[in-house]
Amino acid sequence: MGDEANRTFTEENGGGKLPAMYVSNPKNVRYLCGFTGEDSSLILTGDAVLFITDSRYVEQAREELSDLIQIVCWNRSLLDETAEIIRKHHIQEIGFEGSYLSYSHGELFKSLAQIKTRITDGCVEAFRAVKDEDEICKTLEAVKIVDRTFMHILNFIRPGISEKQVATEMEYFMKCIGSEGTPFETLVVSGIRSAYPHGVASEKMIELGDMVILDFGATFQGYSSDMTRTIAVGKPDSRLSEIYDLVLEAELAGVDAICHGMKSKELDSMIRSPFVRENMNDRFNHGAGHSIGLDNHEAPYISYRSEDEFVENMIMTVEPGLYLPGLGGVRIEDDVLVRKEKSLVLTGSPKKDLIQLPFYE
Structure with a gap:
């Protein structure tokens, strides 16, 4: 996914400009980056795409993903790694797919992120509706x-x-x-x-x-x-x-x-x-x-x-x-x-x- 498409997802989300978005729905991950495996997610910012996965899928990700996408292998947990990336990139606000995460995982995500969050349900799906x-x-x-x-x-x-x-x-x-x-x-x-x-x-x-x-x-x-x-x-x-x-x-x-x-x-x-x-x-x-x-x-x-x-x-x-x-x-x-x-x-x-x-x- 190129920078122009990335800006579209992080800015045009129905609630004003959003500097970053966390994507965890596997179908949306596949749509955005082409990865066909499981247990992985994406963080989209205005100028970067970070793919977060574990050691089982690193080699597959290297084969399937664009060189423009940064692959991050998590060690503790997917959400812990996500929170660490948020801190490293000084992200002040992030959207996430509330309808895909369970209530407990959604609350954990907000707790670990420790920044302003916004639910962005349907954002990626709106693009998926029209096929190329x-x-x-x-x-x-x-x-x-x-x-x-x-x-x-x-x-x-x-x-x-x-x-x-x-x-x-x-x-x-x-x-x-x-x-x-x-x-x-x-x-x-x-x-x-x-x-x-x-x-x-x-x-x-x-x-x-x-x-x-x-x-x-x-x-x-x-x-x-x-x-x-x-x-x-x-x-x-x-x-x-x-x-x-x-x-x-x-x-x-x-x-x-x-x-x-x-x-x-x-x-x-x-x-x-x-x-x-x-x-x-x-x-x-x-x-x-x-x-x-x-x-x-x-x-x-x-x-x-x-x-x-x-x-x-x-x-x-x-x-x-x-x-x-x-x-x-x-x-x-x-x-x-x-x-x-x-x-x-x-x-x-x-x-x-x-x-x-x-x-x-």
């Missing part, structure tokens, strides 16, 4: 993995295998084709369990007539994808087929409308419009979408409460769903690259019609 070309390319690779996995799992799902077996196969396949891991637990729910918006895979066996929701993601060089598809095994209840069409209408309304400058609550309203029309909005009981990047859930979020505006090169999910207790549910989700006019849907797995897998005796 390298970040977009990494996300596209993660998207390719989930698209390939969906086509693969269609040949695996059948009556008599469990939700857990499906989830395990999906995660194994994703790793085989290049995923570093899963950014969240792979969700597979079937039958009446598909009415659980975020139910985890269980030992339940998939049965003929079940709707099956598959919500899964891959990670490529730290960046996440997140996609949901709902399929049927055999012919489902006619009410669920109708629900599928309604959810698809809502999802398409969202991915077609999202663009640079649109407010979050405006998009939320457009997504919910088909549900409101059919008096089913009360069956949509989770957020309509979120940003993705180094974290699977990042700001901004699609919400009727939010005044946030989408900006070109944000990558958002759009994920409406409807859930009927005792019967089943439907969710459809895509990853979308925000553009000034027509945004680009990154995920390409089929969804136009409800996929009904054949049942073989």
Whole structure:
């Protein structure tokens, strides 16, 4: 990270000029300096970047970090070393990520620093929200993995295998084709369990007539994808087929409308419009979408409460769903690259019609 970017983080933080900032969230550390290990932090000042780690990660840091970043190996503890650096550099005020540190660690940090402190939650995340070309390319690779996995799992799902077996196969396949891991637990729910918006895979066996929701993601060089598809095994209840069409209408309304400058609550309203029309909005009981990047859930979020505006090169999910207790549910989700006019849907797995897998005796 160059001096200009460093000044941006230490000065433009929503609370006036700030001479230094302590960054401890591992995802923010990675974003700012490229380090992929753990148990490390950064101190940013107006003219220096100091990377604090322990002996396990010094060699890795030398390989991954710019020569402009000073590597400091701590001996006593990370916070003790941080306090010593603050004293050596005569820092009079410092910001820190209060929401990442526990209460006790936050109080310890303030006690050791013995200077004026300010919470700077969301400062780095605001920059992370807008992706550069390298970040977009990494996300596209993660998207390719989930698209390939969906086509693969269609040949695996059948009556008599469990939700857990499906989830395990999906995660194994994703790793085989290049995923570093899963950014969240792979969700597979079937039958009446598909009415659980975020139910985890269980030992339940998939049965003929079940709707099956598959919500899964891959990670490529730290960046996440997140996609949901709902399929049927055999012919489902006619009410669920109708629900599928309604959810698809809502999802398409969202991915077609999202663009640079649109407010979050405006998009939320457009997504919910088909549900409101059919008096089913009360069956949509989770957020309509979120940003993705180094974290699977990042700001901004699609919400009727939010005044946030989408900006070109944000990558958002759009994920409406409807859930009927005792019967089943439907969710459809895509990853979308925000553009000034027509945004680009990154995920390409089929969804136009409800996929009904054949049942073989």
